Amino acid sequence: MEHFDDALARKLEAFERLGDLEMEKLRELQSKRVQIAGGNEIGYQAASARGAYILRRGWACSYKRLRDGSRQIIDIHIPGDFLGVRSLLLRSSNYSFITLTDVEVAKVTVEALREMFQTAPKLAVAFLWAASRDEALVVEHLVSVGRRGALERTAHFLLELGARLHLIGCGTGDSYECPISQAVLSDTLGMTTIHLNRVLRQLREIGLVVFREGMVKFPDIQRAAEFTGFELGYLDHSRRS
Incomplete structure (x- = not known):
C-alpha cells in the first residue's frame, strides 16, 4: 500500500x-x-x-x-x-x-x-x-459567512485550510501552496472579488496573512489564530488510538 x-x-x-x-x-x-x-x-x-x-x-x-x-x-x-x-x-x-x-x-x-x-x-x-469532521467544517463555514467580519472570516478560512493540508503532509500549517483563484476564494467566503482583494491587502499590511503567487504564509500564526479565534478543536486532529 x-x-x-x-x-x-x-x-x-x-x-x-x-x-x-x-x-x-x-x-x-x-x-x-x-x-x-x-x-x-x-x-x-x-x-x-x-x-x-x-x-x-x-x-x-x-x-x-x-x-x-x-x-x-x-x-x-x-x-x-x-x-x-x-x-x-x-x-x-x-x-x-x-x-x-x-x-x-x-x-x-x-x-x-x-x-x-x-x-x-x-x-x-x-x-x-x-464524515462528522466534514460536518463540523460546514458548520464553521456557516458561522463565518453569517457572523464573522471579512478580515476574521478570510484569515480563519486560510488557517483552517493550512491545518487540513498539514494533516495530510502538505505544507507546514503556517505556509502552504494554494492554487485557488481570488474568484474561487471570494465565492467561498461570500464576498465580491473586489472586496476580497481589499481584505487580503489589509491582512498583509497588518502582518497576519500573505497570499501571493499561489502561496499562503502566516508571519505570526499564533497572532493570526488569536485574531480570528481559530482553534483546532473542531478539526479533531488528535489521534485517539
Whole structure:
C-alpha cells in the first residue's frame, strides 16, 4: 500500500491507527482511478445519483448554483476528501463539484463501501469520524459567512485550510501552496472579488496573512489564530488510538 502517497489514509490515521488489513481495503477501494483536467464538473446539481469519489490528488470545490446564475462555494476539497457521499444514499445531489486543478479521483460505490465495512469494521468507525469532521467544517463555514467580519472570516478560512493540508503532509500549517483563484476564494467566503482583494491587502499590511503567487504564509500564526479565534478543536486532529 502506498501509505505515504495516500492522503485518505493519512487523514483517517489522525483518528484511528490503521493496520495491514485496513490499508489493503483502502487500496482496493481506490483502485478505480480517473484523471480529470482542471475546470471540469465531477457531479451535477439535481442530477441522479452517480456514485461518490475520493479525491486522491489535486483540488476541487463543491458549490450550489443559484437561480440568478451566481454560486456559493460550500467547501474547498483537498486530497483525502470524499466528494458526493450523500449521493450514494439520496436520489439526487443538491450541489455540484468542479475541479480547480488537474485531479485524480477514485470512484466509490455503495457495494464497495458495504464490503469494506463488513471486512474491516475499524474503517467504518474511521469513516464515520471523517464524515462528522466534514460536518463540523460546514458548520464553521456557516458561522463565518453569517457572523464573522471579512478580515476574521478570510484569515480563519486560510488557517483552517493550512491545518487540513498539514494533516495530510502538505505544507507546514503556517505556509502552504494554494492554487485557488481570488474568484474561487471570494465565492467561498461570500464576498465580491473586489472586496476580497481589499481584505487580503489589509491582512498583509497588518502582518497576519500573505497570499501571493499561489502561496499562503502566516508571519505570526499564533497572532493570526488569536485574531480570528481559530482553534483546532473542531478539526479533531488528535489521534485517539
